[in-house]
Amino acid sequence: MRIDIGALLAGKTGSVSFDERLPRPDGFDGIEFEDEVSVSGVIKNSAGYISLSAELSVPYRTNCARCAAVITGTFTKSFSRVLTTRAEDKNPGSGERADDYTDDYIVISDDSVELLDPVLEEIFLGFDSVYYCKPDCKGLCPVCGKDLNTGDCGCSSKKEIDPRLLPLAALLKKDEEDGKE
Numbered sequence: 001m002r003i004d005i006g007a008l009l010a011g012k013t014g015s016v017s018f019d020e021r022l023p024r025p026d027g028f029d030g031i032e033f034e035d036e037v038s039v040s041g042v043i044k045n046s047a048g049y050i051s052l053s054a055e056l057s058v059p060y061r062t063n064c065a066r067c068a069a070v071i072t073g074t075f076t077k078s079f080s081r082v083l084t085t086r087a088e089d090k091n092p093g094s095g096e097r098a099d100d101y102t103d104d105y106i107v108i109s110d111d112s113v114e115l116l117d118p119v120l121e122e123i124f125l126g127f128d129s130v131y132y133c134k135p136d137c138k139g140l141c142p143v144c145g146k147d148l149n150t151g152d153c154g155c156s157s158k159k160e161i162d163p164r165l166l167p168l169a170a171l172l173k174k175d176e177e178d179g180k181e
Ligand SMILES: [Zn+2]
Pocket: 064, 065, 066, 067, 068, 069, 132, 133, 134, 137, 138, 139
């Protein structure tokens, strides 16, 4: 997704607006994308300082980390970058901590800028590692696999016998054993 900013660089205009679409990105970490990425924004030239501000949005789907229910939504993110004409400008000042600066710059080549990498980077960094269908999702029963959001399955009550009933349970067990003889 290249944006032509020739007119901006030539001083014929102070800003270039764009509204573009990127091909559907590959999924990662359990996130799948359902459509293209919409990216719109503006590139401005303020006395030689060229900056981009944009907003992206893309529909996605994933699964609840507890109950595996399908979760769909639209991921949106605003981001900005500084545009520079030379690669060495990516490392302004003393050169310390160059890596921190690099990501915030886009190098202009052939009077245009390529937004694919910055957009994919914003998407990749913008997602959480786990999603829940709701904050208090009860998840699946580890014994029978029932979705506990739809009701109790009874497994937990079988596992944990009420301590007040323990003497009774022992009697029942004794009866069982006696009956075998
Ligand atoms: Zn869930």
